[in-house]
Amino acid sequence: MNDALDDQWNPTDQDGSPHEGGFRARFDVTTERGGPRYGEFNEQVRLLMDRVRYACPTGELTDELIADLKSINGKLADVQIDEWHTPAGTRIDLPARGNITVPPYDVTDAGPDGVTAQITFRPYHLGGNDAAHGGQVAVAFDDLGGMASALKIQGVSRTAYLTVNYRSITPLRTPLTIRTWVENLDGRKVYVKGTLHEGDRLCADLDALFIRLKPGQP
């Protein structure tokens, strides 16, 4: 990545808040960043991706869409900020903490004993033949496995390995139940398990290792 792009994607930290471990020691959560309609904005972006995934525009319409998207991207270019201060990833009142890169989930229970969430894979999470992409299932497990680890150790960790067993088809557009919990702690090693169900049917399960980061570790 060239320097200009690197600057673009790594905007300077806004307040130099303490940096212990790969994530901030102080993880700000918010329900206000981006304004009261930020969730609606997220939903429109997700809908855009759904529509793009299944669209077959004419050449003329593609020209029009490029112009529209350039206009939107221009507006967003004016409000770029570092990752620690964005609504995306910190808006705990919104699906997947307002992070549109993660399949949308709503946490129904979370604590040191684990996390339970309702998750719905969107049309744009298509892998093939109307089923979710295996990588998207892994993204969901990584995020919620990381959350189970964080809540158990009250600290930050990074994924060392993430094994997903795909037991049956994971449907799109269907509310599913995802659970993650810490099975075992061994020093800095946090062993996490997880399941993804449609009703009683097991779609996938997780076996992962997260490593608690040392102070200052990137």
Ligand SMILES: CCCCCCCCCCCC(=O)SCCNC(=O)CCNC(=O)[C@H](O)C(C)(C)COP(=O)(O)OP(=O)(O)OC[C@H]1O[C@@H](n2cnc3c(N)ncnc32)[C@H](O)[C@@H]1OP(=O)(O)O
């Ligand atoms: C409410 C808001 C929530 C917010 C919740 C937010 C959730 C977001 C979650 C997203 C998480 C991510 O995607 S993180 C991004 C993906 N992951 C990464 O990029 C990690 C890249 N890898 C690394 O940085 C490193 O390898 C680490 C940090 C994983 C480990 O390096 P290290 O810290 O130097 O530790 P190291 O000494 O190597 O290993 C420590 C111990 O773990 C063992 N170990 C290390 N790796 C492995 C491995 N793959 N398989 C088996 N064992 C391993 C070692 O043998 C050792 O055991 P012993 O000798 O002690 O017995």
